[in-house]
Structure formats: structure tokens, C-alpha cells
Amino acid sequence: MNIEAVNKYMATAPVAELMAINRQANVELSRRNSGRATTEAVIAAVADRYGVTAGELKGARGSNAVSVVRYVAYAAVREARPHLSYSQIGKAFGGRDHSTIIDGIQKHEARLIWVDFLIWAAKGGEA
Secondary structure, eight states: OOHHHHHHHHHHSOHHHHHHHHHHHHHHHHHHTTTSOOHHHHHHHHHHHHTOOHHHHHSSOOOHHHHHHHHHHHHHHHHHOTTSOHHHHHHHTTSOOHHHHHHHHHHHHHHHHHHHHHHHHHTTSOO
């Protein structure tokens, strides 16, 4: 089926039929990911690794240290569950907005680059 046919179908299909297709797609995604860690398991593993609770990571506030770990958890969930949207990840973290998740992942990635630089500099700047 070409893209024009899909677009035409999407524009004319009854809402109930589109909802059924969406449910079917979600079932298929769940089936494909059934052997992978759940979002809750990823959050719990990150919390355990860094000595905080999953509740702290999902909570409304936290110290700077908890925020840093929260960014790690955002990135870990995104990596382990790539089919989830940023909004869905935000819901798993206490209803955070998708832009908060994107910003946190970007901060985490920037921190990783900085750590790589520090390791490189500590080795005398040699490859």
C-alpha cells in the first residue's frame, strides 16, 4: 500500500476503526517488547544503582543529585523502551511534560560528553 492510499484511508476511515487499528498496533508493540524490561523495572534499576528511591525519581522535587539521576533514568528508559513517546515516558515519571524529558536526556548526553573529555584530559590528552 502506498502512502497516498494510507493518507486517503486515514482521512475517510471511521474513528472506531482507527481506534481498533491503534489498539492492534499497541498489542503488537507490547508483544514485541514482552521480553524487555518494563519501564518501572528500568526506573527501579537506575534508582537502586544510584542509591535513591524510584519515588524520588518520580517525585515533584528533589535535590540536584536526584535530578542528575532522574536524567540518567530518562535516558535509560528511552534506550530500553524506544517505542515509548516522550509523553509516555513523562507519565511514568509522575506526569512530567514531554519537553522536560527531552531536556533531561539532552543534559544527560551533554554530561556524558563532558565526562569523556575529563577522562581524556586525565590521561594527558592522548587518544
